Amino acid sequence: MELLEEKKNKNRKYEPILHGIPDWPVYQLSKNRKEFVELVTRQAIERIKVLRPTRKQLIDELEATAYREQNRIKRNRWRVDPKDDSRFWSYIKNELVDLSTKAHETTDAVIEVLLEKIVSRYANEIAGNFKPNSYRFTREVVKFWFQRLLNGARVKKFGAFFRNQYTLRDKIQIVGKVKMLRDLARKGTVVMVPTHFSNLDSILIGWVIHAVGLPAFIYGAGLNLFNIKIFAYFMNSLGAYKVDRRKKNLPYLETLKMYSNLAIQKGAHSLFFPGGTRSRSGLIEKQLKLGLLSTAIEAQRNLYQQTPDGEVRKIFVVPVTLNYNFVLEAPDLIEDYLQVKGQDKYFPEQDKYGSIELIRFMFKFFTKGSNISVSIGRGLDVMGNYVDENGNSLDPQGRIIDTRGYFISNGSITDDKQREDEYTRMLSQRIVSEYHRINRVFASHLAAFVAFEMWQKKYPKLDLFSLLRLPEEDLELEYEDFRKVFKRVRKKIYELKDAGKVYHATHLKGKVDPVIKLGIENVGIFHLKRPLLINKKGNIITKDLTVLYYYHNRLVGYNLEQYI
Amino acid sequence: MGVIGAGNFGTVIANILALNRKVFLYTRNEQTAARIKSENQHRGYVLHANVEPVHDLQHIARHCDVLFPMVPSVHFRDMMRQLSPNLQPYHILIHGTKGFDITLPKDQSLETIAKLSRQQVKTMSEVIQEESVVVRVGCLAGPNLAKELAQRQPGATVVASHFQEVIQLGKRLLRNDRFQVYENTDIVGVEIAGVLKNIIAIASGALSGLGYGENAKGLLISRGAVEMVYLGRALGGDLKAFLGVAGIGDLVTTCNSPMSRNFTVGYRLAKGEKLQDILTDMTEVAEGVNTVRIAKKCADHYKIRALITDRLYKVLFEGMTVEEALEFLMRYPLNADIDFI
Numbered sequence: 001m002e003l004l005e006e007k008k009n010k011n012r013k014y015e016p017i018l019h020g021i022p023d024w025p026v027y028q029l030s031k032n033r034k035e036f037v038e039l040v041t042r043q044a045i046e047r048i049k050v051l052r053p054t055r056k057q058l059i060d061e062l063e064a065t066a067y068r069e070q071n072r073i074k075r076n077r078w079r080v081d082p083k084d085d086s087r088f089w090s091y092i093k094n095e096l097v098d099l100s101t102k103a104h105e106t107t108d109a110v111i112e113v114l115l116e117k118i119v120s121r122y123a124n125e126i127a128g129n130f131k132p133n134s135y136r137f138t139r140e141v142v143k144f145w146f147q148r149l150l151n152g153a154r155v156k157k158f159g160a161f162f163r164n165q166y167t168l169r170d171k172i173q174i175v176g177k178v179k180m181l182r183d184l185a186r187k188g189t190v191v192m193v194p195t196h197f198s199n200l201d202s203i204l205i206g207w208v209i210h211a212v213g214l215p216a217f218i219y220g221a222g223l224n225l226f227n228i229k230i231f232a233y234f235m236n237s238l239g240a241y242k243v244d245r246r247k248k249n250l251p252y253l254e255t256l257k258m259y260s261n262l263a264i265q266k267g268a269h270s271l272f273f274p275g276g277t278r279s280r281s282g283l284i285e286k287q288l289k290l291g292l293l294s295t296a297i298e299a300q301r302n303l304y305q306q307t308p309d310g311e312v313r314k315i316f317v318v319p320v321t322l323n324y325n326f327v328l329e330a331p332d333l334i335e336d337y338l339q340v341k342g343q344d345k346y347f348p349e350q351d352k353y354g355s356i357e358l359i360r361f362m363f364k365f366f367t368k369g370s371n372i373s374v375s376i377g378r379g380l381d382v383m384g385n386y387v388d389e390n391g392n393s394l395d396p397q398g399r400i401i402d403t404r405g406y407f408i409s410n411g412s413i414t415d416d417k418q419r420e421d422e423y424t425r426m427l428s429q430r431i432v433s434e435y436h437r438i439n440r441v442f443a444s445h446l447a448a449f450v451a452f453e454m455w456q457k458k459y460p461k462l463d464l465f466s467l468l469r470l471p472e473e474d475l476e477l478e479y480e481d482f483r484k485v486f487k488r489v490r491k492k493i494y495e496l497k498d499a500g501k502v503y504h505a506t507h508l509k510g511k512v513d514p515v516i517k518l519g520i521e522n523v524g525i526f527h528l529k530r531p532l533l534i535n536k537k538g539n540i541i542t543k544d545l546t547v548l549y550y551y552h553n554r555l556v557g558y559n560l561e562q563y564i
Numbered sequence: 565m566g567v568i569g570a571g572n573f574g575t576v577i578a579n580i581l582a583l584n585r586k587v588f589l590y591t592r593n594e595q596t597a598a599r600i601k602s603e604n605q606h607r608g609y610v611l612h613a614n615v616e617p618v619h620d621l622q623h624i625a626r627h628c629d630v631l632f633p634m635v636p637s638v639h640f641r642d643m644m645r646q647l648s649p650n651l652q653p654y655h656i657l658i659h660g661t662k663g664f665d666i667t668l669p670k671d672q673s674l675e676t677i678a679k680l681s682r683q684q685v686k687t688m689s690e691v692i693q694e695e696s697v698v699v700r701v702g703c704l705a706g707p708n709l710a711k712e713l714a715q716r717q718p719g720a721t722v723v724a725s726h727f728q729e730v731i732q733l734g735k736r737l738l739r740n741d742r743f744q745v746y747e748n749t750d751i752v753g754v755e756i757a758g759v760l761k762n763i764i765a766i767a768s769g770a771l772s773g774l775g776y777g778e779n780a781k782g783l784l785i786s787r788g789a790v791e792m793v794y795l796g797r798a799l800g801g802d803l804k805a806f807l808g809v810a811g812i813g814d815l816v817t818t819c820n821s822p823m824s825r826n827f828t829v830g831y832r833l834a835k836g837e838k839l840q841d842i843l844t845d846m847t848e849v850a851e852g853v854n855t856v857r858i859a860k861k862c863a864d865h866y867k868i869r870a871l872i873t874d875r876l877y878k879v880l881f882e883g884m885t886v887e888e889a890l891e892f893l894m895r896y897p898l899n900a901d902i903d904f905i
Contacts, residue, residue: 409654
């Protein structure tokens, strides 16, 4: 088994790049929270007026907003929602109804007031509230307890509880371009865009940012997370701003985008999950939400416009993948996915996992095996070009490019929404392909992939749903067959790695039997019904094919199916 | 403005652009540039006074923000590699080349490879993006016979791009009282339509060579259009591009122009000549011959039913006669007229 341990962790401790919290952009932002929220409000209103230039369009938009908000309050209420929600929106609605009787001049004035009220309410809701003391406290608590758990469980000696032999760094491996990330955070503003599989991602990535010595980032976190108290506490202390996916109305979306845009312009390193929501299927995100992503491009263009010649603070997009053996919510996520497969519909957020479940999970996670790895991708500019450690954008031939040129038309920088929408689409495709490239294959991912694909191949006539309905007792793979295919696909993964198309954990190498064992032991390790097991005959069986399908999806997109 | 490539189409487009502004017309060869300059005409077209022939790529990249590459597809990637070091993100490129770019593994050739996928087959706009930092790319396609454009006969083209900015620019630069410019956002679809129609042009020549009349041609054009839609969609184009000026428009024109090279290939094949002899006679490449090869191998890869392409492939490269191919097509049991809308 020794061979299978991850290579001695190279992760050293990183010194913070900015020592005093008062220097952190996120702190500056929250110190001047009131002014910043006002600025966001002002600019968002301006933008909304550009998008809805006539009085009629504006009234229609506000009516639609009020209608949707009242609907939301009726149908989908959350614990975090403000108490006066219902009162506020009835007031707006009544004011709008009264408008029809008024003269144009009064109407304009009323619209102005209402719009201001709505946008400012949204801006206040969105804005984060970073508190240095609470940040420090959380950081220490997390570090202390995680360490205790790790050491208590792993070193079986009296007093081990208080040792520091193992640290979080042994449990969570940070691989990839860490040094570059640190360099870029010094030179410009970083927008980190991780994949999203679990609610725990938010906390994990918060720790990663701290561990590599970066100042706290501002965070686009789903408002639903704030329903869970323990998360709410963490998120607030990490500097999160709130993204409410129930609100799809124009004033809200524009306010949210303006918040992100202005914060990035002010140099606050940012983080959001561009997939928008946790991957339901377990697939690496293929389609990203473009809204927040577009703010990085817009912020960069604004910066260029503000400084027509001379140095401009550059914005760097850094893709990150989070690689787990186990996703707590997997059974529910995949159920959601299968239910709506083929239909494009909103997933109601159901967070069955309250504080207790999370703590229990954390305890299991730290006391049992199963590591997590975080791969940091190479930095990109807002156009998706690679950058070097000095922040210069490079073309595929390695020549330095001036990013400013992408916004120039006829000799000067222009504001062209359609162009930037297209740039956003290009950037999102680029991020998706980087995700696949930096994805780190674990033995458990490979075991899940191979087993599921083999079963699928065994029943070629069945569609996915019929396959998933097969009784688990009918599913058994001869170990030898499985081993052969596993080996073959593993070889293909080595080839993909050499071609720079994916990464794999070091534990994937070596004799195949122990790797398979490790893989099977770790797929969805903490689920009650295990997706893969070895039975008494030594063959491979499943107790939950649906969940296996979820874990298998992690390796979809590399055309590995043909080698089954 | 700069036009890269002084072929028939490049020269005529340079003249159209030159109506309101100065235009550089790039040709690879220094002597050619000098000759065009001294004679003030090229390929039988008198040059507008605003057109200046040049042979220095760096020069035109430095002096022009907008470039129109009009280079045959086989040379396109090489040209882009030379041009690329001089290009900046502010450049806008609108190309007018109808052809595919093929990248094959070292030990394979277009003849030997069994199937082709979009990994190997690229449109010109994709080549531009692969080889340079330019992202604002557009293409021109449509029924644009250089000769008729030069005579100021009424005509139209499509400017396709993902960027409205590029489309509007193309319109502003090209449009005049005799030349209508349409917009399309599906650049890949428009490019593919412009390439695939060459296959049907060969078939049209063949029908003509067999002495058949207008019914046969009507049949060919309509079924050819359907086949283009199938192939085009497999290669990443959208249906709409094939129904427009760059699709049906270009298809009808090419199938009715006996002067075109692709038409001639088909015509002479039907008269019983061998492909090799026809090609050695021709001074310029008939893009359609290669396109048949590529399209057939793509159809095999994506499992698309492309009967006309497939039969034409057999005629061109496997010794089937035109009559046999036609007989096969006429006997093939097909029922649905249109099944893609």
